[in-house]
Amino acid sequence: MKTLVSRRSEDYLRVIYEIAEAKGYVRIKDISRALGVKPSTAVEMVRKLHELGLVDYKKYEGITLTARGKEIAEAVKKRRDIFENFLKIILVPENVAKRDAHILEHQLSPETVLQIARFVEFASQAKEWIDEFRNYCEMIKRLDKKSR
Known part of the structure; x- marks a missing residue:
């Protein structure tokens, strides 16, 4: 099943991918710094990506890409x-x-x-x-x- 994501979602997925590659883990504050957004904005988008099945996210834990999220991020x-x-x-x-x-x-x-x-x-x-x-x-x- 092909998931259509917005340009902004693609940016988040790419940033999550790049941070994970560099640091081995990703937190909300890493994403907000990389994209220049407030942490609350990053949380909102990460939750949306979680609902789409593109990331795994639990509050106060790291964020990881699902297989489909990683595929999109790499592209x-x-x-x-x-x-x-x-x-x-x-x-x-x-x-x-x-x-x-x-x-x-x-x-x-x-x-x-x-x-x-x-x-x-x-x-x-x-x-x-x-x-x-x-x-x-x-x-x-x-x-x-x-x-x-």
């Missing part, structure tokens, strides 16, 4: 990583790439995600091509500075 994280890598390849500064990858992870069709994933894979194997692009961008920057 969201994979999409985000693809976009972040794509943006880094085209030389977007890392802090901007992280922010924009978050936006893109929810916005694009599966067909577009697949093609960007293929492009990232191709580009990561094409070192000369990436170096040429970097050189091109540096040349444009120099020309822009001269024209000012």
Whole structure:
């Protein structure tokens, strides 16, 4: 059975997954810090995710992803990583790439995600091509500075 979840729910699942991977356990305060929300807001969403069968949650205990929750979280994280890598390849500064990858992870069709994933894979194997692009961008920057 496919569970449809909101973008915000996907964010929570991804954050729970990432915290669990990093720390081995997840608490409400970890989620609220990571997402910049009040603990009461995090509790409310975690309860909803529990009702959907995506997390296991008991008050004052840790939060764990169910198999389905982990599957969704991994898919969201994979999409985000693809976009972040794509943006880094085209030389977007890392802090901007992280922010924009978050936006893109929810916005694009599966067909577009697949093609960007293929492009990232191709580009990561094409070192000369990436170096040429970097050189091109540096040349444009120099020309822009001269024209000012």
